[in-house]
Each structure stands twice: as structure tokens, then as C-alpha cells.
Amino acid sequence: MLLDEYQERLFIGGRDVLYSLSLDRVSVDHREAFWPSTDTQVEECLMKGREQAECANYIKLLHHYNKTHLLACGTGAFDPVCAFVRVGRWPEDKVLRLEADHVENGRGRSPFDPNGSCVSTLSRGELYVALYTDYWENDSLLCRLGNSSYTRTERNDKQQLNEPKFVGSAVIPDNDDEDDDKVYFFFTEKVPDAESGNSAVYARIGRVCANDVGGRRMLVNKWTSFLKTRLICSVPGPSGIDTHFDELEDVFVLTKKDEKDPEIFGLFGTTSNVFRGYAVCVYGMDDIRAVFSGPYSHREGPEHRWSPFTGRVPFPRPGSCASRVNGGTFSSSRDFPDEALRFVRDHPTMFQPVLPLHRRPVLLQTDGERRLTQIAVDRVEAEDGHYDVLFLGTDSSVVLKVITIYNKETDTMEEVLLEELQVFKVPVPITEILISSKRQQLYVGSEFGVSQVRLHQCDLYGPACADCCLARDPYCAWDGLTCSRYYPSGLNSKRRFRRQDIRHGNAIQQCSGLHIKGEHWEKADERLAFGVESNSTLLECSPRSPQAQVLWFKRSGSSKDEVVTDDRVIKTAHGLLFLHLRKTDAGTYRCLTVERGFVHVLATHVLEVLQEERVGELSHRATSDRHGRLCLLSVPPQSPKDSKVWFKELHQLLDSGTFHGVEEYCEKVWCSERKRKRLQSIQPRWKYSSALERQGRPRGDRPRLPRHTRGS
Numbered sequence: 001m002l003l004d005e006y007q008e009r010l011f012i013g014g015r016d017v018l019y020s021l022s023l024d025r026v027s028v029d030h031r032e033a034f035w036p037s038t039d040t041q042v043e044e045c046l047m048k049g050r051e052q053a054e055c056a057n058y059i060k061l062l063h064h065y066n067k068t069h070l071l072a073c074g075t076g077a078f079d080p081v082c083a084f085v086r087v088g089r090w091p092e093d094k095v096l097r098l099e100a101d102h103v104e105n106g107r108g109r110s111p112f113d114p115n116g117s118c119v120s121t122l123s124r125g126e127l128y129v130a131l132y133t134d135y136w137e138n139d140s141l142l143c144r145l146g147n148s149s150y151t152r153t154e155r156n157d158k159q160q161l162n163e164p165k166f167v168g169s170a171v172i173p174d175n176d177d178e179d180d181d182k183v184y185f186f187f188t189e190k191v192p193d194a195e196s197g198n199s200a201v202y203a204r205i206g207r208v209c210a211n212d213v214g215g216r217r218m219l220v221n222k223w224t225s226f227l228k229t230r231l232i233c234s235v236p237g238p239s240g241i242d243t244h245f246d247e248l249e250d251v252f253v254l255t256k257k258d259e260k261d262p263e264i265f266g267l268f269g270t271t272s273n274v275f276r277g278y279a280v281c282v283y284g285m286d287d288i289r290a291v292f293s294g295p296y297s298h299r300e301g302p303e304h305r306w307s308p309f310t311g312r313v314p315f316p317r318p319g320s321c322a323s324r325v326n327g328g329t330f331s332s333s334r335d336f337p338d339e340a341l342r343f344v345r346d347h348p349t350m351f352q353p354v355l356p357l358h359r360r361p362v363l364l365q366t367d368g369e370r371r372l373t374q375i376a377v378d379r380v381e382a383e384d385g386h387y388d389v390l391f392l393g394t395d396s397s398v399v400l401k402v403i404t405i406y407n408k409e410t411d412t413m414e415e416v417l418l419e420e421l422q423v424f425k426v427p428v429p430i431t432e433i434l435i436s437s438k439r440q441q442l443y444v445g446s447e448f449g450v451s452q453v454r455l456h457q458c459d460l461y462g463p464a465c466a467d468c469c470l471a472r473d474p475y476c477a478w479d480g481l482t483c484s485r486y487y488p489s490g491l492n493s494k495r496r497f498r499r500q501d502i503r504h505g506n507a508i509q510q511c512s513g514l515h516i517k518g519e520h521w522e523k524a525d526e527r528l529a530f531g532v533e534s535n536s537t538l539l540e541c542s543p544r545s546p547q548a549q550v551l552w553f554k555r556s557g558s559s560k561d562e563v564v565t566d567d568r569v570i571k572t573a574h575g576l577l578f579l580h581l582r583k584t585d586a587g588t589y590r591c592l593t594v595e596r597g598f599v600h601v602l603a604t605h606v607l608e609v610l611q612e613e614r615v616g617e618l619s620h621r622a623t624s625d626r627h628g629r630l631c632l633l634s635v636p637p638q639s640p641k642d643s644k645v646w647f648k649e650l651h652q653l654l655d656s657g658t659f660h661g662v663e664e665y666c667e668k669v670w671c672s673e674r675k676r677k678r679l680q681s682i683q684p685r686w687k688y689s690s691a692l693e694r695q696g697r698p699r700g701d702r703p704r705l706p707r708h709t710r711g712s
Contacts, residue, residue: 001445002062002070003434008091010434010443011070012450013059018072018085019450020096023439026452031096033085035059037077045077057081058114061129063122069099071122073110078135080106108133108143117164121183123171123210128183130166140164142185142208142226149213154222160348164189164204168251171210172285173260179323181210184288186231186251186266201271203231203248205264205354207292209321209333216334218341224333227319229291229350233268233281233361245279245361247271254377254388261285263357267375267392277366280375280390280404281356291354292319296347308351318344362404363390363415371395376433376442378455381488382474383500389418389455389474391442393430399423399444399453403474405503417546418473423451458483461544465499465511470545470595472505507598526588526604531581533612539605540575541591548593548600552576555588563589583609 002011003023010026012019016036022029037045037057045055054077061073061082068089073082083103088095111118111131118131126146133139140161143152153160168186185206190199206228214221234242245268252265264283270276295308296318316322318340322330330336356362365372374393379386392400401419406412423430423444432445435455442453456475461468461483468476468483477486477500486500499510531537543550550571552563563569563576570577578585591603 001432001434001443001450002064003436003443004064004087005436005438006091007087009087010450011062011087012445013062013072013074015056015058018059018062018096018098020087021450023436023441023443026443026450031094033096033098035072035074035083035098037079041077041079044079048078050078054078054114056114060110060114060116060118061120063120063127065122071127072098073106075110075112075114076106078112080108080110080112082106082109108141109145111137113137117166117187119166119169119185121169121171123181123183124178126210128169128171128208128210130164130169130185130187142206142223144183144208144210144212150221151208151212151214151223152221153226154219154345159346160226160228161187162189162191165248167248168253170253170262172253172262174289175260175325177323177325179211180321180325182207182321183210186248186264188246188248201246203233203246203266203268204228205231205288207319211321211323212333214333215336215338215341218338219345224336224341224344225319225321226344226348227292227350228348230353231266231281231283232353232355233266233279235279235361235364236359243270243275243277245270245277245281249278249373250375252375252377254379256379264288265375265377265388265390267372268361269372275366276368277364278372279361279365280363280392281361282388283354283356287357288354291350291352295351297349297351298347306351309347314339314343316340318347358406358411358413360413362388362406362413363402370398371429372400374430374433376435378435378437380474382486382502383477383498384503387474387502391433391435393433393444395429396427397422397424397430397446397448399430399433399442403472403502416472418471419457420546421453423453424448456485458485466507466598466600467544469499469501469507469510470505470548470598472502474500474502476500478511505596507596526606529605529607530610531578531585531607532610533581533583535581535612537578537581537607538572538575539578539589539591539603539607541603542574543593543602545593545595548595551592551594553590553592555590560590581609583611585609 001013004011005023008023010021010023012021016034018033018035020031035057037055042055046052057074057076059072059074061071063071065071065084068086070085070087071082072085073080081103082105084099086095086097086099087093109120109127109129112135116132116137118129120127120129122128126144128142128144130142131140133141139155140163141152141155142161143150164187166185166187169184171181171183173181187204187206188201189204191202192199206226208223209225212223212225215224231248233245237243247269248266249269250267254263254265256262262285264285266281266283268279268281270278296313297306298309299306314337316326316330316336320326322333322335371394372392373395376391378389378391380389387403387405390400390402390404392402394400399421400417401421403416403418405414405416407414424446426448428446428448430444430446434443436443440455442455444451444453456473458468458473458476459482461471461473461476463482465478468478471483475486476483477498479498486498501510529537529539541550552571553560554563565571568578568580570579575591576589586607586609589605589607590601593600593602
């Protein structure tokens with residue numbers, strides 16, 4: 001996926017096709033450019049034993065090449081190909097055309113295998129790629145393909161790369177001298193353990209100089225600046241034993257105003273077969289640069305432990321660039337002395353690892369329920385500071401919207417889950433997430449399709465000040481009327497009405513509210529619920545906030561008691577579930593949420609328990625009832641099984657709150673149109689009769705219906 005704010009388009013590389021989607025609405029005004037594998041490519045692919053689905057052209061690389069063209073590369077049925085795609089200079093050009101006359105060999109730019117890992121970045125006309133370059137995925141490399149040079153890692157050198165899985169890449173300048181720009185790669189690789197003989201998996205960050213063209217006598221067309229080190233993401237444990245997250249799943253480079261000082265967000269998983277968990281760690285560029293300026297890793301032989309190199313380090317410092325920062329002595333890496341090249345070839349790894357900010361993850365997920373696959377981050381300005389909103393893709397079509405808050409006084413991290421966004425109807429893994437801060441939109445990709453979601457949905461928090469404040473969403477604030485988009489100072493005409501507290505979520509201080517210790521019951525609309533004795537019934541109540549604690553109370557006279565749950569009465573995410581109703585369960589139930597000292601009544605249910613025998617009699621009552629009620633009974637259940645289905649449907653509809661009694665339910669669902677029109681004139685009396693019946697008044701005390709309506 002490639003986001004183009006200027007063209008106002010979202011470009012997608014798919015299977016045998018390129019898509020151009022509108023950033024305003026991805027579902028309209030889309031364009032397609034077909035680019036299938038040739039018949040010859042498909043035939044040769046099948047002869048090599050590949051499946052038909054593998055022998056397509058999966059587009060794996062997509063970049064802006066210039067103002068009018070994209071560079072696209074695909075697998076080409078295990079025969080990689082590249083081509084330019086014309087997109088026009090202006091948004092109104094509405095062009096998406098493959099330059100079919102200029103299709104060229106794509107080896108070294110696209111992997112053979114559609115499932116092969118491949119990351120790339122394009123900077124000043126130079127393409128930096130990390131991938132496997134051969135059919136059998138034996139040759140892994142980091143390389144630069146330019147107009148006049150080609151530079152890569154050493155072939156079959158396991159000191160540089162050992163079965164890597166590439167995750168991300170970025171060009172990050174060190175200073176104002178462009179010759180000193182570095183290209184960073186993020187990957188995992190295997191690291192042999194001399195003592196156990198096994199291999200561990202380490203997360204790595206590697207870097208090269210953007211202007212590195214290799215040596216003159218040594219390392220010809222090879223990197224003279226390649227260095228790497230370990231990325232640590234761990235949780236401190238007892239006895240000094242850390243729980244490490246070593247499987248790097250995804251990275252996001254959060255660029256700030258100073259492009260030389262971005263923050264690196266890494267999404268990590270565990271490599272253990274016993275424990276499954278995920279963590280997000282954040283790294284600062286100052287820490288990364290300090291590690292690459294520190295000691296090199298060294299050992300005397302295969303049986304020795306790794307230790308920091310303590311000998312003389314040659315000049316220029318191995319891994320540095322030919323730039324003015326190095327004194328301007330060398331105009332090119334080809335001028336570096338052999339001693340410096342030999343040292344960097346033998347010492348590609350730094351001894352110190354890169355530790356995360358705060359020395360711990362900013363987010364942990366250890367429940368193992370779902371796998372985290374992608375991460376994107378948006379930095380948002382709020383009333384009390386800046387917050388990083390994390391959007392985490394999962395393997396089940398869900399995107400988690402989370403903020404993390406660091407408490408400096410206690411040295412602790414708080415995670416606040418703001419939303420769970422179900423972006424696809426089928427459970428598929430999220431493969432990419434892009435953010436458009438300009439449009440305040442999130443674009444989510446998967447094999448199933450592409451989805452567009454707003455970064456904020458403040459209206460979902462409701463119009464109440466307390467709900468908006470407790471949401472702790474930095475995008476949203478209460479403006480005096482409702483929960484709406486928050487704008488920084490000077491951009492909001494309703495600034496004096498804004499109420500927002502992300503760090504503490506103190507609704508009591510920000511809004512007029514109730515404290516947990518108060519005895520007053522907040523008023524909520526009562527909802528009549530019916531249940532049949534010995535059957536199951538659900539009293540619905542879903543909290544607006546994932547952080548809220550849900551409490552249920554039952555009122556009996558002037559006293560109220562908290563509902564005690566057991567095997568028969570269960571609290572669920574959707575409400576209070578009675579598995580086996582009893583007569584004593586009848587009463588008034590209130591659902592309260594407690595969050596950060598604020599109490600909010602969400603629902604009040606008046607539960608009436610019907611006797612099973614009485615409902616059975618009603619279901620078989622004759623349709624000629626002299627009061628014209630229960631017209632649905634003209635189609636009585638024919639079997640006990642049908643009766644249970646009918647009871648279930650009746651209870652669900654009665655509990656929905658849209659019907660005021662059994663009679664209205666019957667009229668809306670089963671009565672014919674002619675009967676419905678005849679009954680409309682007596683609707684008020686009908687409801688009144690229903691109310692009297694619920695109060696238990698004898699039939700003789702009820703108002704009699706007009707003679708012409710009897711028996712309808």
C-alpha cells in the first residue's frame with residue numbers, strides 16, 4: 001500500500017493488478033491496471049512444481065519514482081519483474097497505466113516467492129532493498145540499486161545475515177550533511193549459541209551509509225559501513241531474569257518536526273512455544289546512535305564468549321560515512337584504507353544492544369487470544385500534552401486503538417484501550433496499516449480487501465460530559481453540548497467549554513457527576529423484561545468503556561443489594577444472564593459502571609417472571625377470544641420444539657423495549673394488514689387494557705372494547 005496525499009490516491013499492489021483508490025472514499029472512483037504473469041512464466045512456474053495460485057504476479061514493491069510515475073516490482077510467477085506505472089502529474093489527470101513496453105527483470109528488487117519477506121525504501125533516486133534474491137531463498141542481502149552503482153552485503157556471510165526475516169527500513173539523516181545519511185533496516189535472524197549448540201532468534205537493527213559505494217581493493221561493491229546490533233524488548237522479572245520478546249513483527253517510524261529525531265515503535269512477539277505474548281517497545285535515535293558509536297563485539301574464536309573490543313580502532317571509524325563529519329578527508333568509501341575495511345568486515349556487530357525508552361515496553365498483551373500483526377502510530381496533541389495513539393492490527397480483522405501513559409513518579413506504564421475496530425466481516429490477518437493525518441483517516445489492508453476508518457469517532461461516546469471525559473480519547477473533548485473533535489488552542493471556537501483529561505480521566509473534577517460512595521441512584525429509563533420460569537433470560541447492559549467495572553444491583557423495596565453471581569446467574573460482556581429463572585428473580589435491576597471514581601447507571605430492567613404453565617395456556621388460547629387479543633395464536637405451535645422456538649422469539653421481542661405488551665407484539669408481527677388497520681383505532685384502549693392485565697385486575701374490572709372489535 002502506498003499513500004499519496006498529493007495525488008489524493010491510495011495505490012495498492014495486488015495479485016496481477018494495481019489499484020488506485022480515492023483517499024476520500026476507497027469504495028468509489030477506483031482504477032485498475034492489470035499486470036498478470038505471461039503464459040510462458042506461468043508454464044515454467046508450473047513445471048517447477050509450484051501451485052497455480054503461486055504462479056501469479058504478486059506486486060511486492062511500490063514507490064514514487066518521480067512526479068509522474070511509480071516503480072512497481074512483482075514476483076512474476078517466480079520470475080521477478082519491474083515496470084513503471086504512469087499516474088499523471090495532477091490529481092485531475094486520473095491516470096493509472098502500466099508502461100508495458102518497459103517491463104524489465106526484477107531480480108534483486110522483488111522476491112521470487114509471494115510469501116517472501118521484502119522491505120525497501122527509495123531515497124534520491126536510489127533504491128535500498130532487503131530480500132532473498134534466489135529461487136530457493138538461500139541468498140539474503142541488503143543492497144542499493146542506483147543509476148551508476150550496486151552495493152550489497154557479503155554473499156554467504158553469516159556474520160552479517162543469518163536466515164533473516166526482514167520487517168522494515170527507513171532513511172534517517174544524522175545531521176544537515178546529506179552525505180552522512182544512514183539507511184536503517186529492521187529484521188530478525190538466528191544467532192548460534194556456542195554453549196548449547198542451538199540457535200536463538202534476535203531482533204536486529206542494521207544500518208549502512210546511503211552514499212556507500214564499496215571499497216576499491218577490498219569489499220568491492222560490498223558495504224563498507226554495514227553494522228548491526230540487537231534490539232531489546234523485555235520485561236524485568238524476579239531474580240533479574242527478563243522475559244524477552246525477540247520476534248519482531250512490525251516497525252513504525254514516527255517522524256517528528258525534526259526529521260533527524262524520529263521515534264521507532266517496534267511490535268514484538270515471543271519465540272517460546274509455551275508462552276505467547278506481544279509487546280510494543282519505543283526507541284529513541286539518541287540511544288541508537290550511541291550504541292553504534294560504542295564498542296564493537298569481538299571474540300577470539302568459536303568457543304569463546306563475545307566481549308567488547310578493547311584494541312585500537314582504525315581511522316576512519318569503521319561503519320562511518322565519507323562525509324564532512326568525518327573531517328572531509330575521504331570523498332568516497334573507495335578511498336577508505338584497507339585496515340578500516342578489514343575491521344568492519346570482521347566486526348559487523350556492536351556489543352551493546354539498543355534498550356527501549358523507560359527500559360520497558362509501553363504495551364503488553366499476554367492473554368494469547370489473538371496475534372498482533374501490524375502497528376501504526378499517530379501523535380496527537382491534547383489539552384494536557386501529546387499522546388501516541390497506537391493502532392494495532394490483529395489476525396482477526398480487528399484493529400486495537402490504544403494509548404499508553406507513562407507515570408514518571410511511579411515509573412509505571414498505563415495502557416488505555418480506546419476502541420476495538422472490526423474492519424472486515426471475515427476474520428483475516430491485517431497486513432498493513434497507513435495513517436492519513438491530513439484526512440484523519442486510517443487505511444487498513446488485508447488479503448480480503450482494504451478498509452477505511454476514521455481515526456476518531458467522538459460521537460460514539462455520547463453527549464454526556466462524563467462519558468466523553470472517561471473515554472480518555474485524545475482526539476475528543478466535551479464542547480459543552482456533546483463529545484466532539486478536539487482542536488489545539490486557537491483552532492476551536494468553543495475552547496472555553498472544552499473538557500478533557502487524558503492523563504487522569506477525572507470526570508468528577510471535569511464534569512458534574514457522582515462519586516462511587518454516593519447513595520443516590522442516577523435515573524435511567526426503565527425497561528420491561530419478561531422471562532419464563534425455568535428458562536433463560538438476558539438483561540442487556542454493555543459499558544461504553546473497556547476500562548469500566550460493571551456492577552448489578554437488585555432493588556427490593558427501599559433497599560438495594562448487589563447481585564451475587566453463581567453457576568445460575570452469570571455476568572457477561574453483554575449483560576446479566578439468568579440460566580434458570582426463578583420466581584424470586586423478579587424485581588428491578590440496575591446496571592452501573594464504575595470508572596475512576598465515577599458512577600453511571602446505564603440500564604434499569606424491571607424483570608417479570610411468567611409461570612411456565614400460564615404461558616403454555618396462552619399459546620393455545622382460541623383465536624375467538626371475546627376481547628380480540630393475542631391474534632398471533634391463530635397459528636399455535638404444533639410441537640414442543642416449535643413451542644420453545646416461539647417462546648424464545650416472544651421473549652426476545654418483548655425484551656427489546658419496542659413493544660408495550662403482548663397485544664401490541666401480536667398486532668405488529670402476526671395480524672393481517674386489514675386487521676391492523678381495524679385495530680389502530682382502539683390502540684390506546686388496547687394498551688390500557690394490557691396495563692391493567694399486568695397489574696392483576698380481574699377481567700370484569702377492565703374497560704370493555706367496542707362490540708365491532710370483538711373476535712378480531
